[in-house]
Amino acid sequence: MNKSLYDYLILLGDSPLILGHRLSELCGHGPNLETDIALSNIALDLFGQVRNWYQYAAEVHGEGKTEDDIAFLRYEHEYRNVVLTEQPNKDFAWVIARQFYFDAWHFSLLSQLTESRDERISAIAAKSIKEVTYHRRFSSEWVKRLGDGTEESHIRMQNAIAHFAMYKGELFEETNVEKEMFASGTGADFKVLKTQFDSFTNEVLNDAGLEIPQIDWTQRGGKQGVHSEHLGYILTDLQYMQRAYPGMQW
């Protein structure tokens, strides 16, 4: 098997899987009906994209591996999602700030991958970016609405944007696999990714009347399989059925 390609596809799939799970926890618990439905829809789009990455990864792996094996039958240290995505839901500003940083990054990443030399990767990216365009619009509009809203909403949005800033750096730390994929024309250019991310987020934060957090360190580890405590709890929930009834199918 092409180990580098497999590892790369896992990196691409794991972040949206874990964020999608976090968002799915809000189904039925959103602040109002419209945002509840929106967050559940975003979770659904992400899961659809994850299935495409994992189906491809399963084919690359061979030996009868399936997308379900990849999603449900790995241990914590084998997941490669960025630690941003596993952070818990606190209030709505929290959910929006996490989503805003993720969407800004996800959009730029996918737009580069539409040009990937790997046709399957470019097809999945071209499909996904149509959906992620809506996600990014949703989260950035809420950043503006809350930032430029009441005194209370402004404080909460500002706090959330400042809190999640410490998870941004990991988004731009390139693993060896990502370096290799970029060199071969398959992956993304992280310098471009960082420039596009900064320019988009700064513009939205300015419009929202929010301060741009200045931070020169980052939480990291997810992309090497070293996670925060939260991931274990997520997997306990996510993997319950497969652990309790191994091999079960719908």
Add this chain to the structure above:
Amino acid sequence: MVESSMPESEHKVREILATVKDPEIPVLTVEDMGIIRGIELDGQKVRVKITPTYSGCPAMDEIAADIRKALLAEGYEPEVVSVLSPPWSSLWISEEGRRKMEVYGIAAPLEEVADKRALMGEKRVVKCTHCGSMNTRLVSPFGSTACKALFQCNDCLEPFDYFKCI
């Protein structure tokens, strides 16, 4: 779409596919939705390529199963495969499909530029499916299914679905 230039055998398969409905919008067939991306025939063996509207669309598995069932019932040996490229566009919904959608109560997707304005809440361009008023507003860009946005009419005050452009 059933075209006169098609070989007889493919024509027959197209007719069968025209009976398979989208489970989420049961007035539309899979042909109306523009999700059939190719048909390969080899005797009784038929390979149908379909493409998802949205990556996470939960109706896709059911649609694939329904296509298989409909072809099996007519004596074919069907295989349904999913293709992603080129990605599905709401522009692929047929005229007939758009008409049926409107009658069913879902506003059909506008062309892309007008759609962006509508979803950004800049211009009132989506027509109410209940009273025909153009005085409508976007309630949420995410609606009851992945492919729909939620609108409300400012005149008759009824909510309605709008099929999003992607």
